[in-house]
Amino acid sequence: MIPEIGHFALILALCLAFVQTLVPILGAQTNTVQWMAVAKPAARGQLLFIAVSYVCLTYSFISNDFSVLYVANNSNTALPLHYKISAVWGAHEGSLLLWVLMLGLWTVAVTVFSSSLPRDMVARVLGVMGFVSVGFLLFTLLTSNPFERVFPSPVEGRDLNPLLQDPGLVIHPPMLYMGYVGFSVAFAFAIAALLGGKLDSIWARWSRPWVIYAWVFLTIGITLGSWWAYHELGWGGWWFWDPVENASFMPWLVGTALVHSLAVTDKRSNLKNWTVLLAILAFSLSLLGTFLVRSGVLVSVHAFATDPARGLYILIFLAVVIGGSLSLYALRAPSIQSSGQFEIFSRETALLINNVLLLVAMLTILVGTLYPLFVSALNLPSLSVGKPYFDLVFSALTLPLVLVVGIGPFMRWKSTPVGQVIRRLLKIAVIGLVAGLVLPLMVAGKSSILVTLGATLGAWSIASAAYYLFKNLRQTGRGMHFFRRLGKIPHATWGMSIAHLGIGVFVLGVTFVSAFEQVRELPMQVGQKAELSGYVFQLDGVQDVQGPNYLSKQASVRVFKNGEPVALLLPEKRTYLVQQNPMTEAGIDSGFLRDVYVALGEQVDSQTWGMRLYYKPFVQWIWLGATLMAFGGILAALDRRYRLRLKRGKKTTVADVHERQVAAVS
């Protein structure tokens, strides 16, 4: 009964999504106020029905209703409750449901915060988002119904994929999806502006905080995924250039470009064409990312049992969205006027270079990801493009990108006095270079040209962000108390500086861990010691541990440095009972400056186990840097510029209500 209610609610949501697409857009084109007014209630109703559907599926999981095929395939009576709840998005069907739920949430958020926007703009934005929702709901109902029943129903479920039974993976997909779906808002604003033929910078100013929030979610999602891979896979790596990782990274790169180009469009009314294109591209890549993961097109760690038959629908939907929006763009682009000139030495140019570099990075990753697919489609000998390609190409592009990150903030809009900027940058460059020479020696006692380069770049970015804050501090609120002056600096400035600082931290982390990490694989007897980078690992024993739905061999490894105990690590080799999959749980002692990491391998004989030991300096800086970027994004989105507008927005609503009352009375 409950699953049928969920199914039915999903169908009703689809009906409302159709209404939300057609009526408001037609209303906006014909200037019919009543039709435009349909958008908000339709969007809210749609969210309600999707939520009902989502709750029904969750209930089926919690109540172990294995007559629902999706539940039977992804759950088990022994699965702990929190994993039952997160198993809802553990595979294809449920993750689509989560996707539409999030789209519904973003859409309703737009209905709440858009009261100061022109009526027809809101109608069009909600209409476009409704269209995206139609696409996903149809896809879910036609090809991937999560409520499908199975007769006779199995007594026991096949359990959730053991890989997904990890706290990191519980929140990774929702964050990622919030990011993907968030770009639909920017997309909807861009399409609405194109539809209305009014591409002034209002839409840019309005979509800015939305884009930043979406970008923040995507950043957190990707960071969690990377952190999870490091903890769970036992390979000690944090990024594998796996096609699905690339699929989430490409929208991030374009989203980052969009965040920056929106600044130009908002403040200088320039690069309008480009920004619109980026908004379309960011969302198209998000769609591609969502679909690539489980459509069977790409085979990777993430692509579980898949159904290529869904590919056709996906292809058609992508063609409609991308083709449709680009045609619309081609139609309207000639009428878009970008105002304001800028010179070569200006912030516009710096942001433009940043944009082009990010886009180029995205393109090279796209080529590397899709090239093997094309080759196999053409029946040529199959090949793979692996880590070496991406490492080479991406680090080659990171170099100029981080350089520009350090320069950009010091450039002024329109034109910049060159001498002044160069004087400032020289100071930063000197700090960066000294740090680049000294830091590797402090970390590892050795260095190389590449390490020096990486460390210099990281320090350059950090020094530039710190100097920029310092400069702002000196210029604001003279004579005031220090902390009050700190508070006077706009949130946006804080946000940008912290995000750029995060890039520096990230670059330092990547540089040091890839240059100085140590790994040792060896068989270890119980009681045996092994040394790695000054740390002594001692295997004390391996015992059997029983978890709720798995059996585990758990090794206890003590780690010493200079004879002093540093950590007790408990790496595990789990065997999940239902799917009989072995799973590695690495034992990690994380520190600010280094991680020591142990993975347990196979048993060699009764007293001996294969072990993999890692020493990973600065590896936490990778996620610390990414977290700083996300935090900077949040600060920037909270800037007063946007909040003031909201307040003004509320006033308009009150005025609107008053107007309506007057109208009703008369």
Place this chain on the structure above:
Amino acid sequence: MIFTVVLVAGLGCAVALALYGMRQNIMLFHTPSEVAAGEVPGNRLFRIGGLVVAGSVIKADDGLTTDFGLTDLNQSITVRYTGLLPDLFREGQGIVAQGVLNEGGVFVAQEVLAKHDENYMPPEVAASLKEYRDSLPKSMAEYGRKAP
């Protein structure tokens, strides 16, 4: 003007970089049959895929080196790997290995990939198996089928 120049320069760089990266870092995939037929040059890094032959896994005394047979159900070759094997490595499992062929005809792997799904089959392996599957008994032919 500036916009166009920067954009064109950027795209040029992208193409050049991608081509350069591709030329250096592409890896071809071969089947055990191709290797057995001598179609694969030695001393070149490539990928090989197939099923781990049942009963062929031999651990060396050092506790780390493993020899195993890899088959496409037509020919099989010996693969040697030193290090911890991935969690899902087991007999009958479809895997992909990356490495070079030595003079003795043994494939010395630098990396062994077995993906985290018992139903998973690398597409290249599935394709090469399909050729031979039809002539096989049913239990063997189940290898390489995707789960429903």
